[in-house]
Amino acid sequence: MKPVGIILDGETISDIALLARSAEEAGFDSVWATELYRTSFLQLAAAAQATSGIKLGTAVALAFVRSPLVTSLTALDLDEISNGRLILGLGSGAKRTNEMWHGIPHGKPVTRIREYIEAVRLITGSVHTGNPVEYNGEYYKINTRGYRRPFKPVRDRIPIYLAGVGSLMCRAAGEAADGYLGHVVCSLRYLREVVAGNLKAGLTNSGRNPGEFKTASIITCAISNDRKRAMHAARATIAFYATVRTYEPPFRLHGFENETGMIRDAFFDGDTASMIKYVTDDMVGTFAVVGDAGECRKKIDEYRELIDLPVLSAPHYYIDFEEVSEYQRSILEVFGR
Numbered sequence: 001m002k003p004v005g006i007i008l009d010g011e012t013i014s015d016i017a018l019l020a021r022s023a024e025e026a027g028f029d030s031v032w033a034t035e036l037y038r039t040s041f042l043q044l045a046a047a048a049q050a051t052s053g054i055k056l057g058t059a060v061a062l063a064f065v066r067s068p069l070v071t072s073l074t075a076l077d078l079d080e081i082s083n084g085r086l087i088l089g090l091g092s093g094a095k096r097t098n099e100m101w102h103g104i105p106h107g108k109p110v111t112r113i114r115e116y117i118e119a120v121r122l123i124t125g126s127v128h129t130g131n132p133v134e135y136n137g138e139y140y141k142i143n144t145r146g147y148r149r150p151f152k153p154v155r156d157r158i159p160i161y162l163a164g165v166g167s168l169m170c171r172a173a174g175e176a177a178d179g180y181l182g183h184v185v186c187s188l189r190y191l192r193e194v195v196a197g198n199l200k201a202g203l204t205n206s207g208r209n210p211g212e213f214k215t216a217s218i219i220t221c222a223i224s225n226d227r228k229r230a231m232h233a234a235r236a237t238i239a240f241y242a243t244v245r246t247y248e249p250p251f252r253l254h255g256f257e258n259e260t261g262m263i264r265d266a267f268f269d270g271d272t273a274s275m276i277k278y279v280t281d282d283m284v285g286t287f288a289v290v291g292d293a294g295e296c297r298k299k300i301d302e303y304r305e306l307i308d309l310p311v312l313s314a315p316h317y318y319i320d321f322e323e324v325s326e327y328q329r330s331i332l333e334v335f336g337r
Contacts, residue, residue: 003308004300004309004310005055006023006030006331008032008033008043009324013038016033016043017047019328020050023336024054026332026335026337029309030311031056032057032089033056034059035059040060044057044086045081048078048082049081057089058089059089059163059181061089063090063092064116065093068120068135071088072123073127073149075158076158080154086159087160090117090160090177092109092110092113094247095109113172114172114175117176119135119137119140122135123144127144127149128151132144159179160179161179164181166249167198167249171199171201174201174202174203174204174205174213176202178213179213180199180215183217183218183241183250186218187250187253188302188303188306189253190254191217191307199215216308216309217309217310220234220238220287221289222234222288222290223327223330224292225292227290231290232276233319233323234284235276235277236279236318236319237315238283239263239272239276239278240318242275243264248260250287254282254286256282256283259283263278293330296334312335314328314331
């Protein structure tokens with residue numbers, strides 16, 4: 001089967017572990033854990049115990065709210081738990097959530113994430129040797145003199161994927177990471193016109209072989225013969241992301257500024273029904289894959305022309321978990337072996 005990943009989303013940690021096992025049994029390439037209501041690392045720890053071979057990705061772990069050392073140790077632990085199956089997906093996070101929810105200054109996110117990846121690489125690659133890690137950047141000044149992790153890593157190098165929406169962050173992925181992870185609202189056009197060129201520029205700047213760099217993107221996928229219901233579910237997820245200014249570039253590229261403005265106004269009024277209503281059919285067609293099995297397979301194949309790995313996500317905001325589970329089961333059935 002063609003490689004495909006799936007986002008883990010469940011009402012309980014047990015549900016997440018069961019979904020990971022089902023994805024492995026269906027032949028999926030990888031399972032990915034988001035980080036909003038739960039931490040991505042602990043979800044994957046449960047998934048690792050329930051599986052044996054499927055790759056495990058964080059989609060994404062928030063970088064700035066953890067020190068490079070804490071992220072490195074957590075990644076090394078999880079890679080050990082999973083016997084070398086971790087893909088460390090990192091993201092800068094949105095300015096508002098970093099500063100208001102976590103109390104962490106956002107700073108210059110592109111500069112900061114480059115430093116963060118460099119520091120994590122140094123730590124994961126040598127913290128077990130006893131040689132001190134020294135890093136002196138604008139945001140991170142690290143010296144681990146006197147510290148040695150007394151365990152050998154499972155692998156010499158844990159792959160790091162950088163999530164990005166803006167052109168500069170996409171370029172940073174090409175310069176510093178092993179792979180790119182596109183956001184839920186990265187449309188086909190956005191991937192083609194904005195992401196691809198900036199990834200190429202980043203790879204050229206770093207002098208690296210593009211063949212060793214992997215591209216993935218999360219895609220909202222609602223497979224159902226009940227098109228009206230599936231469209232509503234996709235609208236709800238798109239409405240959620242339309243409220244975040246960090247994710248504005250793809251909406252702006254497609255001329256959806258008026259719609260996103262109305263969605264944000266409804267959000268701040270606490271009017272979820274209006275938020276969903278303001279998501280047009282055109283927005284759903286642009287940012288989600290909705291339809292019966294044949295339609296969804298065809299649309300995902302269009303994404304495959306631009307990325308190595310589609311990571312499918314059931315709609316999951318503003319709908320109940322029973323409906324989320326229905327869409328997840330359909331993804332497993334339609335895209336499994």
